[in-house]
Amino acid sequence: MTSAATRDAVTSGAVLDTALTLFSERGYHGTALSQIAEALEVRTPSLYNHMRSKQELLQTIVERTVRGVMDDFHEATDGHAEPVDRLYHAVLVYARRHATHRREAIVVNRDTSSLEEPFRSQMQTLRREHEHALRSIISDGVDAGRFVIGSPALGSFAIREMCVSIARWYHDDGPITPEQVAREYTEFALNIVGVGRS
Amino acid sequence: MTSAATRDAVTSGAVLDTALTLFSERGYHGTALSQIAEALEVRTPSLYNHMRSKQELLQTIVERTVRGVMDDFHEATDGHAEPVDRLYHAVLVYARRHATHRREAIVVNRDTSSLEEPFRSQMQTLRREHEHALRSIISDGVDAGRFVIGSPALGSFAIREMCVSIARWYHDDGPITPEQVAREYTEFALNIVGVGRS
DNA sequence: GCACATGACTTATGAGCGTTAGCTAGTCCC
DNA sequence: GGGACTAGCTAACGCTCATAAGTCATGTGC
Numbered sequence: 001m002t003s004a005a006t007r008d009a010v011t012s013g014a015v016l017d018t019a020l021t022l023f024s025e026r027g028y029h030g031t032a033l034s035q036i037a038e039a040l041e042v043r044t045p046s047l048y049n050h051m052r053s054k055q056e057l058l059q060t061i062v063e064r065t066v067r068g069v070m071d072d073f074h075e076a077t078d079g080h081a082e083p084v085d086r087l088y089h090a091v092l093v094y095a096r097r098h099a100t101h102r103r104e105a106i107v108v109n110r111d112t113s114s115l116e117e118p119f120r121s122q123m124q125t126l127r128r129e130h131e132h133a134l135r136s137i138i139s140d141g142v143d144a145g146r147f148v149i150g151s152p153a154l155g156s157f158a159i160r161e162m163c164v165s166i167a168r169w170y171h172d173d174g175p176i177t178p179e180q181v182a183r184e185y186t187e188f189a190l191n192i193v194g195v196g197r198s
Numbered sequence: 199m200t201s202a203a204t205r206d207a208v209t210s211g212a213v214l215d216t217a218l219t220l221f222s223e224r225g226y227h228g229t230a231l232s233q234i235a236e237a238l239e240v241r242t243p244s245l246y247n248h249m250r251s252k253q254e255l256l257q258t259i260v261e262r263t264v265r266g267v268m269d270d271f272h273e274a275t276d277g278h279a280e281p282v283d284r285l286y287h288a289v290l291v292y293a294r295r296h297a298t299h300r301r302e303a304i305v306v307n308r309d310t311s312s313l314e315e316p317f318r319s320q321m322q323t324l325r326r327e328h329e330h331a332l333r334s335i336i337s338d339g340v341d342a343g344r345f346v347i348g349s350p351a352l353g354s355f356a357i358r359e360m361c362v363s364i365a366r367w368y369h370d371d372g373p374i375t376p377e378q379v380a381r382e383y384t385e386f387a388l389n390i391v392g393v394g395r396s
Numbered sequence: 397g398c399a400c401a402t403g404a405c406t407t408a409t410g411a412g413c414g415t416t417a418g419c420t421a422g423t424c425c426c
Numbered sequence: 427g428g429g430a431c432t433a434g435c436t437a438a439c440g441c442t443c444a445t446a447a448g449t450c451a452t453g454t455g456c
Binding site for chain 3: 208240241243244247248
């Protein structure tokens with residue numbers, strides 16, 4: 001008879017990873033703990049050896065991702081002063097992340113509304129920070145005469161969301177690398193804000 | 199005593215509309231029929247006088263929306279031959295639709311995965327049609343030397359998804375009209391495909 | 397003024413959900 | 427070699443869900 005300790009024990013990391021995959025495919029409410037358990041070849045209650053609740057899984061996923069985005073942003077832009085450079089690097093890391101962390105992006109963008117308060121509000125505040133940071137770059141570029149765009153706010157939305165949606169169509173097994181996608185998208189972003197036009 | 203016939207009878211249109219609102223706010227799996235019933239001030243089982251199942255509500259919403267997108271596209275582009283004109287009008291109606299039909303767009307883009315087969319596959323096929331139609335415009339424009347873009351496929355994704363996401367941030371009570379948003383986004387789209395560059 | 401169709405209602409069913417409790421069997425350390 | 431810890435298991439809970447069935451009041455058309 002197979003014993004608990006003989007077979008590979010399920011780790012909390014594995015539970016989180018499986019939850020991430022299933023949440024991204026079927027959504028938070030569309031995923032049952034029994035499905036996570038089944039994927040790990042374990043009975044449902046055994047999951048509770050590695051987590052506190054289903055909600056906690058979602059919170060962990062969202063929090064890690066949102067903080068990762070902010071860290072990426074600061075690391076990429078802190079060394080640059082020119083709006084063009086700042087926008088370029090901000091979009092480069094943001095686009096790349098959505099190709100390399102597809103599941104996280106999908107869950108955050110679809111299931112944030114399933115987070116319980118007050119956690120949900122906290123995460124939304126964090127996301128707003130990134131939103132404002134990107135918009136500020138564009139506004140600064142317009143003020144400095146580097147960018148030509150009717151509405152910085154709309155441009156900021158368009159750039160952000162076109163990057164976010166990379167997660168929805170990108171596939172690792174395709175011919176194109178995350179780096180290539182990211183570079184092409186920086187091009188799109190600079191075009192949107194009208195870099196290099198009179 | 200209020201009677202069934204005295205008070206305003208719930209119509210199947212009202213059920214669909216309420217479902218649309220709630221699905222867009224909480225997702226398909228996150229919405230219970232009891233919540234739809236409560237919003238209509240009716241007991242849950244009474245809903246079955248106006249629909250066949252919860253799944254049918256979702257299917258109706260998705261099908262109408264997807265067909266509407268295709269109708270819009272053909273009506274807008276059929277009269278034009280030039281890639282620039284075709285892209286302009288395709289993006290104009292697509293962007294505008296996502297400002298005027300926010301709830302539908304959100305549900306279709308989030309909850310298509312909750313559709314039962316084979317309906318889900320049928321709808322995905324329909325959506326692919328629009329995807330390919332838009333990509334063809336861009337490819338044609340590149341072939342004709344009108345557009346300058348590294349990857350038509352990526353450009354097509356970026357344009358589509360930035361339009362789709364209008365539904366996620368637009369608010370009717372704001373200062374900007376759907377028409378203004380749509381026009382600004384056509385500008386973005388034409389910039390992305392590099393119209394008017396050497 | 398009566399029959400019928402309509403659309404509410406109440407009540408009930410069975411399935412599935414997340415979660416808890418309590419038990420058991422291996423593994424590691426002394 | 428024995429106790430603590432780990433990580434499975436089964437069983438059961440309370441709840442909510444979608445859905446079914448049958449009842450009853452109403453307004454419309456004959």
